[in-house]
Amino acid sequence: MSAVETIHVNGAWQPAASGAQREVLDPADAKTLALVAEGGVADTDAAVAAARRSFDEGTWPRTTVAERAALLRRVADLLQRDREAIALTESRDTGKTLEEGRVDVDDVTNAFRYFADLVMNESGGRVVDAGSPDVHSVVVYEPVGVCAMITPWNYPLLQASWKIAPALAAGNTFVIKPSEVTPLSTVHLMKLLVEAGLPAGVGNVVTGSGDPVGARLAEHPDVDLVSFTGGLASGTKVMEAAAASVKKVALELGGKNPNVVFADACATEEGFDTAVDQALNAAFIHSGQVCSAGARLIIEDSVRDRFVAELARRAERIKLGRGTEPGVECGPLVSAAQLAKTERYVAAALAEGASLRCGGSRPEPSQIRPATGYFYSPTVLDHCHGEMSVVREETFGPILTVETFHTEDEAVALANDTEYGLAGAVWTTDAGRARRVAGRLRHGTVWINDYHPYLPQAEWGGFGKSGIGRELGPSGLNEYREPKHIYQNLAPRPVRWFGG
Numbered sequence: 001m002s003a004v005e006t007i008h009v010n011g012a013w014q015p016a017a018s019g020a021q022r023e024v025l026d027p028a029d030a031k032t033l034a035l036v037a038e039g040g041v042a043d044t045d046a047a048v049a050a051a052r053r054s055f056d057e058g059t060w061p062r063t064t065v066a067e068r069a070a071l072l073r074r075v076a077d078l079l080q081r082d083r084e085a086i087a088l089t090e091s092r093d094t095g096k097t098l099e100e101g102r103v104d105v106d107d108v109t110n111a112f113r114y115f116a117d118l119v120m121n122e123s124g125g126r127v128v129d130a131g132s133p134d135v136h137s138v139v140v141y142e143p144v145g146v147c148a149m150i151t152p153w154n155y156p157l158l159q160a161s162w163k164i165a166p167a168l169a170a171g172n173t174f175v176i177k178p179s180e181v182t183p184l185s186t187v188h189l190m191k192l193l194v195e196a197g198l199p200a201g202v203g204n205v206v207t208g209s210g211d212p213v214g215a216r217l218a219e220h221p222d223v224d225l226v227s228f229t230g231g232l233a234s235g236t237k238v239m240e241a242a243a244a245s246v247k248k249v250a251l252e253l254g255g256k257n258p259n260v261v262f263a264d265a266c267a268t269e270e271g272f273d274t275a276v277d278q279a280l281n282a283a284f285i286h287s288g289q290v291c292s293a294g295a296r297l298i299i300e301d302s303v304r305d306r307f308v309a310e311l312a313r314r315a316e317r318i319k320l321g322r323g324t325e326p327g328v329e330c331g332p333l334v335s336a337a338q339l340a341k342t343e344r345y346v347a348a349a350l351a352e353g354a355s356l357r358c359g360g361s362r363p364e365p366s367q368i369r370p371a372t373g374y375f376y377s378p379t380v381l382d383h384c385h386g387e388m389s390v391v392r393e394e395t396f397g398p399i400l401t402v403e404t405f406h407t408e409d410e411a412v413a414l415a416n417d418t419e420y421g422l423a424g425a426v427w428t429t430d431a432g433r434a435r436r437v438a439g440r441l442r443h444g445t446v447w448i449n450d451y452h453p454y455l456p457q458a459e460w461g462g463f464g465k466s467g468i469g470r471e472l473g474p475s476g477l478n479e480y481r482e483p484k485h486i487y488q489n490l491a492p493r494p495v496r497w498f499g500g
């Protein structure tokens with residue numbers, strides 16, 4: 001077997017120092033899709049050393065804003081050039097549909113362009129009035145340094161780009177570790193960064209597992225910032241590992257997101273159809289493997305029976321299959337582990353008293369192609385409540401739970417009854433209620449009469465255990481910068497605090 005070179009250190013593609021390799025599986029048939037280098041501590045240390053040298057001695061942190069913005073724009077153009085190839089890679093690696101892969105490439109292109117525009121349109125600093133004409137005081141923003149990035153498997157290209165684009169715009173160097181389950185699009189993106197002219201050592205990739213590669217990045221004394229997207233358990237470990245060197249930590253840890261539907265939103269046939277359609281989309285796109293998935297339907301009791309019946313009817317008709325097949329609406333789960341996790345949550349919910357309205361099992365092998373993939377039927381669980389693990393914990397599977405409310409206060413209380421706080425939606429035709437409820441939800445994004453859209457200009461991140469910090473928007477850039485106050489005395493004189 002020839003050595004697989006998916007580790008990128010100081011401008012060179014190379015195999016793991018140990019020679020170890022990993023098979024990447026196609027979740028649609030559980031067969032080998034690709035081989036990648038399985039990096040270890042030695043590879044991680046070499047990548048951090050390259051990023052450190054590039055930051056301390058290289059040109060990148062000192063390039064002009066215009067040069068950095070131009071590079072980001074070239075990357076955006078290259079992403080569009082390779083749109084089909086990257087979308088296909090992402091579809092085969094994650095299981096999502098090809099069309100979802102294309103949407104990801106377009107979104108990521110917009111993110112690179114947004115951060116290019118953002119840095120170009122900024123002033124060079126913020127002049128502060130120091131109360132004296134003899135003082136010039138200004139706050140400037142400088143890069144943090146070496147940034148470690150650890151990304152998960154559900155949106156590999158997107159999550160990498162939300163970190164890489166602002167980090168580079170701000171003048172940092174980085175080491176990224178993509179998920180060991182879905183590393184392929186990150187490798188492609190790194191190739192585009194090289195093609196766009198990123199100097200050697202500025203961007204480095206180490207393919208490998210959470211422990212040791214991610215763990216080493218989080219604890220490494222030469223890393224200044226670690227930005228992690230993934231599960232709560234691993235995020236907590238990253239924060240603990242980062243504490244010893246007091247590095248900056250940014251965490252995006254998912255959510256348990258409420259989709260609140262008031263009866264008035266269903267008063268017309270059109271309103272009802274839209275709310276049901278969007279509830280399906282909220283919960284089942286990418287088989288529910290979305291940090292902002294609307295996995296908790298919280299519905300006013302007067303419309304619940306009709307709404308849930310229609311939801312279940314349509315969920316049963318979602319066409320499962322390989323994401324690259326025409327007509328397929330939903331792909332498989334990403335791995336055997338995610339499939340097993342989904343099965344566990346459904347079994348626990350049924351044991352705790354939930355009623356199954358549809359799904360609840362893997363599709364019959366005769367009904368699905370390829371039969372060996374990690375498929376699970378979209379599942380609606382009625383009569384759920386906040387004591388159930390399926391309602392409290394992030395399942396990351398195609399499971400929608402149903403809870404009901406009577407009053408607006410009850411709806412808000414249910415929607416906020418989660419240790420997470422990433423996103424949520426409210427459906428109502430009452431404009432006053434829409435704004436009242438949106439104002440009371442303790443979630444980082446609130447949609448009114450919509451679900452899932454996000455904008456590169458608007459911050460993304462969560463309250464509570466959904467994480468620390470924000471991606472996208474001006475705050476997404478500031479994660480990667482240190483403010484520095486420069487105070488210049490234009491007419492220095494002795495202060496005479498001490499008499500002698």
Ligand code: TXE
Nearest residue numbers: 151152179209210214215230231234237253254291394396
């Ligand atoms: O994620 P992990 P897993 C949630 C979702 C899912 C659960 C577990 O509920 O079922 O997390 O998924 C790296 N130090 N989300 O186990 O482990 C790992 O290699 C440093 C939500 O696959 O969190 C990968 O690169 N890094 C989420 C990344 O962390 C470590 C998306 C994420 O993997 C590490 C994915 C360690 N000790 C899962 N251990 C979202 N917020 O969108 C693992 N990693």
